[in-house]
Amino acid sequence: MNVQLSHSAIHESLSPLGITADELRRLPGNRDVQLARARLLQDLCSRGLPTRRLESWHYTDLRTRLKAPSRPQAAEGAGDSGSLIPGSIVLQVNEAGCGMDAGIAGLSIRNYRHLLEDGSAAGELVECVADDAIGRINGILADRGMQIEIAGDHRFERPIELQVRGSSHSRLGVVARAGARVTVIERHAGQAQADGGFSTVVSRLRVGEGADVTWIIVGEQQASDSHLGQLRFILERDAKLRILVLNTGGKLVRQEVHGRQSGEGAQLILNGINLLRDAGHTDLTMTLEHEAVGTTSAITVRNVVFDRASGAFQGGIKVGQGAQRTDARMACNTLLLSDDGEFSAKPELEIFADDVQCGHGATIADIDDAQIYYLMARGIPKARARSLLIEGILAELLLPIGNEQIVVALEQIVSAWLEAAAEVSGG
Amino acid sequence: MPAVQETVDRVRMIDVDQYRYGFETTIPVDKAPKGLSEDTVRFISERKREPSWMLEWRLDAYRRWLTMEEPGWARVDYPEVDFNAIHYYAAPKGISGPKSLAEVDPEILNVYKKLGIPLHEQEMLAGVKTRIAVDAVFDSVSVVTTFKQELQKAGVIFMSISEAIREHSELIREYLGSVVPTSDNFYATLNSAVFSDGSFVYVPPGVHCPMELSTYFRINERNTGQFERTLIIADKGASVSYLEGCTAPRREENQLHAAVVELVALDDAEIKYSTVQNWYPGDSEGKGGIYNFVTKRGDCRGARSKISWTQVETGSAVTWKYPSCILRGDESRGEFYSIAVSNGHQQIDSGTKMIHLGKNTSSRIVSKGIAAGFSDNTYRGKVSAHRRATNARNFTQCDSLLIGDRCGAHTVPYIEAKNSSAKFEHEATTSKISEDQLFYCLQRGIPEEAAVALIVNGFVKDVLQQLPMEFAVEAQKLISISLEGSVG
Numbered sequence: 001m002n003v004q005l006s007h008s009a010i011h012e013s014l015s016p017l018g019i020t021a022d023e024l025r026r027l028p029g030n031r032d033v034q035l036a037r038a039r040l041l042q043d044l045c046s047r048g049l050p051t052r053r054l055e056s057w058h059y060t061d062l063r064t065r066l067k068a069p070s071r072p073q074a075a076e077g078a079g080d081s082g083s084l085i086p087g088s089i090v091l092q093v094n095e096a097g098c099g100m101d102a103g104i105a106g107l108s109i110r111n112y113r114h115l116l117e118d119g120s121a122a123g124e125l126v127e128c129v130a131d132d133a134i135g136r137i138n139g140i141l142a143d144r145g146m147q148i149e150i151a152g153d154h155r156f157e158r159p160i161e162l163q164v165r166g167s168s169h170s171r172l173g174v175v176a177r178a179g180a181r182v183t184v185i186e187r188h189a190g191q192a193q194a195d196g197g198f199s200t201v202v203s204r205l206r207v208g209e210g211a212d213v214t215w216i217i218v219g220e221q222q223a224s225d226s227h228l229g230q231l232r233f234i235l236e237r238d239a240k241l242r243i244l245v246l247n248t249g250g251k252l253v254r255q256e257v258h259g260r261q262s263g264e265g266a267q268l269i270l271n272g273i274n275l276l277r278d279a280g281h282t283d284l285t286m287t288l289e290h291e292a293v294g295t296t297s298a299i300t301v302r303n304v305v306f307d308r309a310s311g312a313f314q315g316g317i318k319v320g321q322g323a324q325r326t327d328a329r330m331a332c333n334t335l336l337l338s339d340d341g342e343f344s345a346k347p348e349l350e351i352f353a354d355d356v357q358c359g360h361g362a363t364i365a366d367i368d369d370a371q372i373y374y375l376m377a378r379g380i381p382k383a384r385a386r387s388l389l390i391e392g393i394l395a396e397l398l399l400p401i402g403n404e405q406i407v408v409a410l411e412q413i414v415s416a417w418l419e420a421a422a423e424v425s426g427g
Numbered sequence: 428m429p430a431v432q433e434t435v436d437r438v439r440m441i442d443v444d445q446y447r448y449g450f451e452t453t454i455p456v457d458k459a460p461k462g463l464s465e466d467t468v469r470f471i472s473e474r475k476r477e478p479s480w481m482l483e484w485r486l487d488a489y490r491r492w493l494t495m496e497e498p499g500w501a502r503v504d505y506p507e508v509d510f511n512a513i514h515y516y517a518a519p520k521g522i523s524g525p526k527s528l529a530e531v532d533p534e535i536l537n538v539y540k541k542l543g544i545p546l547h548e549q550e551m552l553a554g555v556k557t558r559i560a561v562d563a564v565f566d567s568v569s570v571v572t573t574f575k576q577e578l579q580k581a582g583v584i585f586m587s588i589s590e591a592i593r594e595h596s597e598l599i600r601e602y603l604g605s606v607v608p609t610s611d612n613f614y615a616t617l618n619s620a621v622f623s624d625g626s627f628v629y630v631p632p633g634v635h636c637p638m639e640l641s642t643y644f645r646i647n648e649r650n651t652g653q654f655e656r657t658l659i660i661a662d663k664g665a666s667v668s669y670l671e672g673c674t675a676p677r678r679e680e681n682q683l684h685a686a687v688v689e690l691v692a693l694d695d696a697e698i699k700y701s702t703v704q705n706w707y708p709g710d711s712e713g714k715g716g717i718y719n720f721v722t723k724r725g726d727c728r729g730a731r732s733k734i735s736w737t738q739v740e741t742g743s744a745v746t747w748k749y750p751s752c753i754l755r756g757d758e759s760r761g762e763f764y765s766i767a768v769s770n771g772h773q774q775i776d777s778g779t780k781m782i783h784l785g786k787n788t789s790s791r792i793v794s795k796g797i798a799a800g801f802s803d804n805t806y807r808g809k810v811s812a813h814r815r816a817t818n819a820r821n822f823t824q825c826d827s828l829l830i831g832d833r834c835g836a837h838t839v840p841y842i843e844a845k846n847s848s849a850k851f852e853h854e855a856t857t858s859k860i861s862e863d864q865l866f867y868c869l870q871r872g873i874p875e876e877a878a879v880a881l882i883v884n885g886f887v888k889d890v891l892q893q894l895p896m897e898f899a900v901e902a903q904k905l906i907s908i909s910l911e912g913s914v915g
Contacts, residue, residue, distance in 0.1 A: 055500065058841075321832055336847045339814070344843040349855065351836045354829035362853040364844040 005045055013045045017137060018068030018167075018198050027143050028113050032122035039126055040139045049133060056131045059312030059344050060283040065252050068198030068226060071167065084185055084218065085405040088161040093170045095144050106154030106180075112145030112171050121171070124204075134230045134256055138169055138200040145171035152177035152208070159183035159214075159406065166191035169200045178208040178236075183403060185216045188227060196224030196251055203231045207239035209263065214242045214401060218413070221250030223278050230256040235295075237263030242400050245272040246410060248417050249280045249309070257286040261295040261323075271397035272301035273414070276309035276341070277421045287316040290323040297327070300397055303334040304390055305341040306421045312343065318350040319358060326353065330360040335367060335390060387418045446707055446742075449677025452538050456566070456648055459516035465489060468620050471516050471567075475589045478596060488609040488619035495613045501776040502805045502837060503745050505718060508683060515621045517648040518568040531570055539563055542674060544643045546571050559670070560585055562642040566651060567623035574638065581637050583667075584629040588656050591627035598629055602660055606689035606726040606753070614747075615722040618687040622656035625686070630665035630696075641670035646682055646706075646717070655686035661696035663729065668699040674742070675707040679715045681744060682707075686721045694729030694756065699737070702750075706742035713772025713801070716744025723750035727759035727788075735762040736779065744773060749807065751780035754788035754816075761790040769802030769834070778808035778839075783819035783849070794825040797883060798834040809841040812849035819846075823853040828860065828883065 010021050029037065049066060050057035083090045089104065095113070115121035125142070128135030150156065160182060164170050166189075176182055184205075190197050207213045221227050227250055235241055247253055261268060274282045288297055301313050313332045332345045347360040367389050375385035394414055398407045459470045468489050472482040497508075519532055528536070528546060539546050546563060560574035562585065569587030578585045584595060592599050609619040626642040646653050661667050675682065684706060690698050700723075709716025719742075725734035736750040752761025763779040781790035790810065798804035804827065812819035827836035838855045860882050868878035 324832070334844070336844055336849065339846045339848070341847070342814075342843070342845040344841065345853075346839070346841050347853070347855075348840075349827075349836075349838040351827065351829065352832070352834075354832045354834075356829075357856075359854070359856040360838070361855070362840065362842050362851070364842060364849060364851040366847045366850075 005042060009045045010041065013041065013048075016049060016066045016068060017141065018070050019141065023071055024140070027141070029116040029121075030119040032119035033116050033125065036122040036125040037140050040128075040136050044136055044140065050131060054131050056285065056314070057133070058346065059314065060252075060254055060281065062133060065281065066226060069195040083161045084187065084409045085159065088159045088185070089156075090161045090163060091146065093144055093146060093162055093164045093168070093172065106151040106156070107160075108149045108151070110147045112147060113143070115147070116143070134200060134228045134254070135202060137228065138171065138202040138230070141169035141200060142171045142202070143169060145173070147173040148175070150174070150176045150180040150182050153179035155181040156183070159185050159403065161185040161187055164188045164199065164201055167197035167199055170202075172201065172203040173205075174203070175206045176208055176211040176213050179210050180208065181212040183214040183216070183406070185218065185406070186231075187218045187220070188229065189220050190222035190225035190227070190250065196226065197222065198226045200228045201230070205231065205233040205241075207233065207235045207241050209236045210238045211236075212240040214403075215244075216401065216406065217243070217245045217255065218410070219245075219247045219250070219253060219255065220413070221248070221253060223249065223251065223280065225250040226252040228254050230258070233257075233259045235259070235261045235263055235266035235268065237292075238265040239263060240267045241269075243268070243270045244398065244401055244410075245270075245284060246413065247274045247282050247284070248413065249275055249277055249282060251279075252281050254283040254285065257284075259287070260289045260291055261297065262291045264292045264294055266292065266295045268295075268297040269400050270297070270299045271400065272313070273394050273397055274301070274303040274311055274313075275414070275417050275421070276304065276311045277306040279308045281310045283312045283314070285312075285314040288318070288328070290317070290319045290326040290328060292323060294325045295323060297329065299330040301332045302394055302397060303332070303343055304394070304418075305334065305336045305343050306338050308338070308340045310342045312345070314346045314348075315360070316348040316350065317358065317360070319353050319356050321352045324353050324355045326356040326358065328356070328358045332362045333393070334364045335393070336364055337366060383422050387415070387422055390418055391415060446677055448542060448674035448705065449707055450541065451676040452534055452647055454532060454534050454647065455520040456517050457520050458514045458648070458651070461514055461650070462511040463513070463515060463621070467515050471621055471623065474516060474518070475592070477592055480600070481592055484604070484609070485620050488616050489621075491610055492613070492616040492620055495616055497613050501747050501807070502803060502839075503747060503774040503776050505681070505745050505774075508718065512650065513683060514648070514651045515654070516623060517566040517651040519565060519570070528571060535565055535570055538565070538645060538647070539643070542643070542645070544672070546573060559639045559641050562587060562626045562640075564624045564642060564644045564655065566646060566648050566653065569624045569626075578637070582631040582634050583636050584627065585640055586627055588622075588625045588627045588658060591658075595627070595629070598660065599627070599658070602689070602691055603658055604689075606691060606724050607687050607722050612722060614685045614720040615687050618654045618656060618685050618722070622654045622687065625655040625657040625688075626659075627657070628659040628667060628669065630661045630667045632663040632665060634665050636665070636667040639668050639670060641672065644671070644673040646675035646684065649678065650680070650682075652683040652685065655684070655688075657686070657688040659689070659698055659700070660691045661693065661698050663693045664695045666697040669701070671700070671702045672705065674705050675717055677707055677710070677715065681716055681718055683718045683720070684743075686723070688721070688723040688750075690725035690734055692725065692727050692729060692732035692734050692759075695731045696729060697733045698725065699735045700725070700750070701737040702739070704738065704740045704742050704746070708742050708771060708773050709744040711771055713744070716773075717742065719743035719746045719748060721748040723748065724753065725751065725761070726753045727756050727761060727785075729759070730756040730785075731758045732756050733760045733762075735764070737764040738766070738777075740765065740767040740775060740777060743775075746773075746775040746777055748777045749779055751782070752790060753782045753784065754790065755784045757785040758787045759785055760788065763792045763794070765794045766797070767794070767804055767806075768797045768799075769804040770800045771802060772800070773802040775803070776805040776807055778806045780809040781811075781821055783810075783812040783816040783821070785816060787818045788816060789820040792821070792823040792825065796825070796827040796836055797830070798827065798836045799830040801833050803835045803837070805837040805839060806855075807839040809843070810851055810853070811841075811843040812845055812851070814845045817846060817848045819849040821851045825855045827855070830860065830879075
């Protein structure tokens with residue numbers, strides 16, 4: 001550990017992360033990786049966890065909200081929760097890095113643990129900008145993950161499901177070479193742990209020229225879990241990326257998506273569904289930079305808030321000087337269904353090119369009584385009418401995924417969640 | 428072939444440094460020594476013959492200001508302001524407050540004549556039949572206030588704030604700082620310590636102010652700051668429409684204007700506040716110009732009260748300004764209509780806050796930003812509904828237009844709801860002037876610049892309609908001036 005840091009400073013910084021200095025020392029990594037972790041820890045000590053004063057954390061005060069429990073002794077269970085849809089290529093992200101499907105044509109996988117041990121991960125571990133608290137925390141704690149490469153022009157019909165479970169800290173990297181086509185499901189499942197779990201995942205995605213990637217993040221945390229996730233992507237010329245983020249709650253969930261459209265003609269669709277209940281807090285924060293000519297983006301985020309839950313969406317679209325003929329759309333629609341709940345939205349635009357079409361919209365409202373009345377008049381009970389309307393509003397966002405089996409599986413997650421939420425809040 | 432003379436003249440005419448109000452007037456002045464200290468605060472208070480409680484209020488603000496930091500969150504960039512290099516008080520010699528027209532230095536009257544501001548009561552704005560009462564503020568003092576007697580007959584108090592502190596201390600003590608507290612923010616606290624002049628308006632219960640009121644601010648003296656302070660109170664069932672205008676000489680150095688405006692509307696009262704901000708914007712290199720750091724806030728304190736802000740922003744080198752409404756009274760309503768045009772190297776970070784606290788409150792925001800040249804134009808707004816603000820409604824529309832690829836347009840809205848009966852809608856678009864629209868005009872023989880002005884005027888029409896008629900005419904001219912030369 002760096003000598004400049006006092007034991008008490010280290011303790012103070014590590015305690016919200018639920019790890020001791022001894023445990024930190026035992027994480028995998030050669031000397032370079034340990035130095036990288038020490039540098040990140042030093043940053044964390046001097047900056048502290050972000051508070052509302054930091055603009056990108058305006059609605060999620062991590063300093064007061066993050067209180068991770070001590071690291072579980074048995075790091076994870078071995079059980080397989082099954083894949084979202086049958087026939088997927090399932091890759092479990094665990095300490096051993098086992099369960100990796102080898103020998104699939106067009107797919108190469110490297111165990112991130114090996115990259116920590118041989119030091120080749122050290123460089124990318126320290127790559128994080130000032131307000132990137134998730135990158136920093138994950139960099140300090142990451143002990144597992146994988147790097148996947150999809151060979152050029154290789155088209156995968158079967159989705160690849162990356163299963164991240166329990167209290168763990170993972171790094172995932174995917175490179176889709178030119179002309180490749182693939183669907184990746186990044187699935188986070190909390191694990192019943194008495195005092196709640198704490199997990200972080202940082203994923204990096206590069207979509208090569210003309211490649212076509214669908215990336216689905218399904219966060220199914222337990223009510224007492226804290227989870228910090230981040231996806232960083234870059235789109236090359238004529239690349240296509242569809243992202244779906246589905247969050248079903250947790251005590252504290254923040255999912256970040258940061259992207260760059262650096263190749264001409266790149267196209268992005270980003271849809272987000274945040275389901276909030278109990279006293280949980282969910283934050284979806286995204287930034288997108290249009291850097292090249294003729295790129296398009298369509299971002300739609302829909303939120304449903306029950307009980308005492310709180311949530312936030314922060315979206316930032318930046319259109320650079322050279323990104324003429326950009327077409328960027330961003331919408332955030334929130335159904336605030338409880339007087340004790342709250343939701344905040346900050347959809348920002350930052351434009352430096354004059355030949356562009358950019359728009360954003362944000363609405364916050366309850367469900368229209370007239371629509372409920374319409375369904376009730378047709379004999380549908382009130383609670384069911386509400387659920388139907390909510391499902392209708394959300395289902396629309398699942399359509400761009402294209403794969404019907406996945407759409408149905410996600411619809412089921414949404415309906416089950418709505419049913420449970422309606423039961424607790426009495427319809 | 429070289430450009431024809433007509434083109435040369437035209438380009439010259441539309442240059443950013445063709446600011447029409449940039450003339451300078453030499454008048455003997457009485458100034459506070461440069462720098463800011465408790466003595467400066469005492470100097471100002473003494474010159475204004477203020478009661479001791481006012482001095483204490485100012486000193487309290489000054490001591491608080493010393494502990495505060497300048498805000499850095501706005502999207503503006505300017506060199507550090509040296510607060511000790513400014514004169515905090517400058518008044519034409521022999522004038523410490525408003526006088527009758529006959530007593531005012533003809534040089535000063537000449538300034539207002541050049542600016543087209545009617546100070547003689549029989550005068551009217553060109554082509555407009557309505558009468559307007561004017562409070563003319565020159566550097567740190569109000570020099571003339573017109574129609575005072577006639578307004579008094581209706582029970583309306585309209586005078587400089589310096590006079591009001593002496594003559595209506597009970598109203599000042601009750602309301603000053605009640606909307607923007609002395610501790611509010613760095614520049615508002617500075618203003619509270621050193622504010623110079625501005626207007627005070629009190630409209631008694633049930634009175635509809637019989638004429639438009641207006642204040643015209645002129646910065647004249649070099650190396651001075653202007654710290655305007657305005658307080659408007661509309662008592663129960665009262666209504667008033669107030670206009671504010673401002674200009675300054677063309678100078679190489681930057682000058683600071685840090686104002687605080689407070690509006691209070693009691694039950695069923697209505698205040699309409701319009702601004703045409705045309706401070707010197709700096710030259711085409713971005714040299715000089717006014718730093719316009721302003722806190723404007725209206726408190727809809729009473730039930731069914733209404734406050735409406737309309738602003739046309741074309742001037743200033745740097746603008747930092749968010750006229751806001753606190754919707755405290757049940758069924759109160761707040762409105763904000765804004766056109767912000769930035770050209771040259773101007774930077775604007777402006778918008779509004781609508782804070783819904785009472786039940787059944789509603790607000791509407793229409794903001795149009797136009798960026799040209801090398802300028803940056805940011806809309807920053809907040810709409811929030813408190814947990815008890817049931818049935819809060821907001822509609823926001825903010826559009827930006829870019830002319831050229833060296834400028835930037837930005838939108839930063841904060842939308843925060845804490846109860847399920849709130850209904851908030853926000854929409855924003857950014858685009859450039861449509862080629863089709865331009866072609867359509869050109870094809871009909873309208874020259875390119877006139878066509879751009881026409882299209883832009885169509886784009887900002889929603890806002891201009893909210894201005895009192897006499898200002899709408901003026902504003903329409905301003906818009907076309909600021910944008911001339913942005914095409915081609």
